[in-house]
Amino acid sequence: MDDHSPTFSRRNFLITSAAAATAIGARPELALAGDSSTAPISEAGQSTARVTLNVNGQKHTLELDTRTTLLDALREHLHLTGTKKGCDHGQCGACTVLVEGRRINSCLTLAVMHQADKVTTIEGLGNPGQMHPLQAAFVKHDGYQCGYCTPGQICSAVGMLDEVQRGVPSHVSADLVARPLLSVDELRERMSGNICRCGAYSNIVEAITEVAGGAA
Ligand code: FES
Ligand code: FES
Secondary structure, eight states: OOOOSSSOOHHHHHHHHHHHHHHHHOOGGGTTTTTTTSOOOOOTTTTTTEEEEEETTEEEEEETTTOOOOHHIIIISSSOTOOSSSSSSSSTTTTTEETTTTEEEEGGGGGGGTTTTTTEOHHHOOOOOOOHHHHHHHHHHTSSSSSSSHHHHHHHHHHHHHHHHHEEEEEEEEOOOOOOOOOOOHHHHHTTTTTOOOHHHHHHHHHHHHHHOHHH
């Protein structure tokens, strides 16, 4: 468009742009106007959404900032603090939970992505009076020191054993088609996303191996 056009000069363009920017600054929802798929924006300028999570067999409906991770929803909103926050960047595995039976890093996924999904945390696996076999094995084999990584290790091990049952190969599986055997190498590879700063690895391997029915 010609800047010198009598009907739309550069000056008019800048005035119009400035007015629009001012309006959006005062009311950020205008920036999203016309996109009916966007979530409502609160007075604080946050985009919020209502999400129903099915955690450990109980449904919880939460009004969340859409940027809330599943980890923060569990810990900060549902007060299920068994799931730990380590790195918050998908590198340590402390936040591992099961979603629809699959292990995931809950710090790397948004709560709003799990509407109605079945989420299982360490609290849902067992309790001191009725422990999950892996919880009992970790106690028996002293599979922890400080215990910070332990909920993630156990949830990850539950998901890992299910993967083995389903025949999912790992990076060290020699045969990608045959059902994998849970050797120590396989176990270590499959649990490599769960870091233990205390270095309780050998005892963790023993605990998981016992539950898997093999020999470490
Ligand atoms: Fe999620 Fe470290 S806290 S991977
Ligand atoms: Fe301390 Fe694993 S037991 S980090």
